[in-house]
Amino acid sequence: MTASLRAQGLNKSFGGVRAVQNVSIAVPDNSIFALIGPNGAGKSTLLNLLSGIYQPDSGSLEFAGRDLIGLPAHQRVRLGIARTFQKIRLFKQLTLLENVRAGFHIHQDAPFWEYLFRGSAGRFHDEAHELLEFVGLGARAAERAGALPYGRQRMLEIARALATRPRLFMLDEPAAGLNAAEVDFLLKRLEQIWQRGVTVVVVEHNMDLVMNVAQRVFVMDHGEPLFEGTPREVQANAGVVEAYLGGEFAA
Amino acid sequence: MTSRRVAIGVAILAIAAAPWLLGTPYWRGILVLGAMNVLLALSLNLVIGYTGQLNLGQSAFFGIGAYVSTILIKTYGWNFWLAGLAAVLAAGLLGLALAAFAVRLRGHYLAIASLGFAVITYQVLLNWEDVTEGVRGIYGILPPVPSTAGLFYVVAGIALAVYLLLDNLIRSPIGDTLRAIREDEVSAASLGINRAVWKAFAFGLGAAIAGLAGVFYPGFVGTLVPDAFGIIESFTMMAMVIVGGMGTMIGPVIGAIVLTFLPELLRGFGELRLMIYGLALMLVVLFMPGGMVQAWNALRRRMS
Numbered sequence: 371m372t373a374s375l376r377a378q379g380l381n382k383s384f385g386g387v388r389a390v391q392n393v394s395i396a397v398p399d400n401s402i403f404a405l406i407g408p409n410g411a412g413k414s415t416l417l418n419l420l421s422g423i424y425q426p427d428s429g430s431l432e433f434a435g436r437d438l439i440g441l442p443a444h445q446r447v448r449l450g451i452a453r454t455f456q457k458i459r460l461f462k463q464l465t466l467l468e469n470v471r472a473g474f475h476i477h478q479d480a481p482f483w484e485y486l487f488r489g490s491a492g493r494f495h496d497e498a499h500e501l502l503e504f505v506g507l508g509a510r511a512a513e514r515a516g517a518l519p520y521g522r523q524r525m526l527e528i529a530r531a532l533a534t535r536p537r538l539f540m541l542d543e544p545a546a547g548l549n550a551a552e553v554d555f556l557l558k559r560l561e562q563i564w565q566r567g568v569t570v571v572v573v574e575h576n577m578d579l580v581m582n583v584a585q586r587v588f589v590m591d592h593g594e595p596l597f598e599g600t601p602r603e604v605q606a607n608a609g610v611v612e613a614y615l616g617g618e619f620a621a
Numbered sequence: 622m623t624s625r626r627v628a629i630g631v632a633i634l635a636i637a638a639a640p641w642l643l644g645t646p647y648w649r650g651i652l653v654l655g656a657m658n659v660l661l662a663l664s665l666n667l668v669i670g671y672t673g674q675l676n677l678g679q680s681a682f683f684g685i686g687a688y689v690s691t692i693l694i695k696t697y698g699w700n701f702w703l704a705g706l707a708a709v710l711a712a713g714l715l716g717l718a719l720a721a722f723a724v725r726l727r728g729h730y731l732a733i734a735s736l737g738f739a740v741i742t743y744q745v746l747l748n749w750e751d752v753t754e755g756v757r758g759i760y761g762i763l764p765p766v767p768s769t770a771g772l773f774y775v776v777a778g779i780a781l782a783v784y785l786l787l788d789n790l791i792r793s794p795i796g797d798t799l800r801a802i803r804e805d806e807v808s809a810a811s812l813g814i815n816r817a818v819w820k821a822f823a824f825g826l827g828a829a830i831a832g833l834a835g836v837f838y839p840g841f842v843g844t845l846v847p848d849a850f851g852i853i854e855s856f857t858m859m860a861m862v863i864v865g866g867m868g869t870m871i872g873p874v875i876g877a878i879v880l881t882f883l884p885e886l887l888r889g890f891g892e893l894r895l896m897i898y899g900l901a902l903m904l905v906v907l908f909m910p911g912g913m914v915q916a917w918n919a920l921r922r923r924m925s
Binding site for chain 2: 442463478480533
């Protein structure tokens with residue numbers, strides 16, 4: 371099985387705190403890959419390293435044969451890497467439609483004068499509506515994003531990221547704050563995204579979600595890799611259970 | 622689309638009628654100032670209102686437009702329109718140069734950096750006497766068209782054209798991109814938006830439009846001194862944008878018109894004039910934080 375996303379020996383420290391230590395990872399193409407671990411395990415930092423929000427202190431990182439080290443986040447999007455955020459980062463004052471339309475940025479190809487003299491709204495209006503339908507927000511396209519309930523905001527962020535047409539889609543705790551019905555809906559959508567040929571990386575606390583959709587699970591603790599395997603193997607591993615339950619009881 | 626055409630028609634009629642409704646030379650002069658202020662408010666709104674860059678240095682680009690065009694005309698004998706074009710380019714390029722540094726900065730830091738640029742520009746205009754004549758000023762500058770009403774038509778026509786082009790731009794995907802940066806830069810980057818490039822684009826375009834307003838100022842006043850481009854002008858422009866409604870297209874236009882005419886209408890109050898003006902500004906910011914456009918929208922919602 372080929373893995374387009376490969377990292378070797380990634381390290382990242384913040385003023386003495388070693389958030390990610392010597393992490394090597396290979397995400398199999400067209401899989402659903404879960405990153406789990408207790409709070410502070412370094413999952414989000416790892417995701418930020420993969421998406422280019424942070425640059426690693428050392429280590430190598432490549433996607434589809436391209437070296438990602440030094441490549442800023444906005445250029446990684448052009449290679450097909452998209453993400454959502456743990457702490458939702460929508461364009462709150464803009465409408466749902468405007469949020470998703472902004473996601474088509476790298477695919478807008480009309481010449482500048484066409485925008486300046488004709489006020490063309492770009493060619494992704496219909497596709498933006500389709501993405502809103504896909505996440506169940508089609509009827510609310512004209513509402514302000516900031517006015518949406520929390521769970522819907524997470525779905526809007528997914529639609530916005532999908533507008534970049536990713537090959538690799540990374541989600542940072544997409545189920546956080548969702549009710550059971552919303553988690554169900556999210557699960558279905560993640561599977562549909564995967565079925566369209568997208569590699570999905572999901573950082574998640576929700577074990578139901580991880581065990582149901584992930585094909586491979588990567589466990590981190592204290593910034594270090596702890597275990598990697600299928601969901602079944604992870605559940606059977608004593609070290610993982612201890613780290614996880616220990617972490618949850620402590621929190 | 623049709624409502625847009627109606628609005629354009631109304632704007633053209635209002636521009637055509639204004640010099641006849643306000644027929645004295647004095648009021649026609651105020652009209653010219655108003656049209657310039659509309660251009661300035663539009664330019665600053667692009668940078669602050671749509672891209673979220675706190676720029677306090679817009680007066681510098683206004684001054685650069687005025688001085689570059691005037692010097693090219695007076696010292697080098699250039700044609701007015703050619704000199705104007707060169708001045709707009711100069712202001713735009715200087716804006717881009719400043720933006721190359723400024724886009725790394727955010728919020729208060731950008732405010733201080735742009736303010737510093739305005740102070741430096743003012744000092745250069747004041748002290749580079751071989752070129753700018755410094756505090757002595759440049760005299761006998763002729764407007765591009767002889768009559769005040771004619772000058773108003775030229776400046777207001779240009780302001781209308783700039784408004785319509787900016788409106789197109791804001792409706793286009795470029796508008797989505799700029800507003801995305803304003804709302805959340807990290808999110809914007811996660812969608813493939815190169816923040817530095819687009820912030821510099823807005824900053825440079827805003828500088829060029831402010832320079833364009835500056836091109837018409839010297840001919841209107843007849844003389845050119847650095848004091849016309851002190852940092853207080855930056856704050857006046859900011860007040861126009863905020864009073865009208867930041868981040869809307871029509872807001873800054875209304876703000877510019879109101880804040881051009883309000884001080885004139887208050888002349889009857891003598892020495893109290895500027896105090897009342899200041900008080901009015903404070904009241905607007907306190908009770909209409911979204912500016913007049915938002916207050917109007919709220920009123921309409923309550924009525925319906």
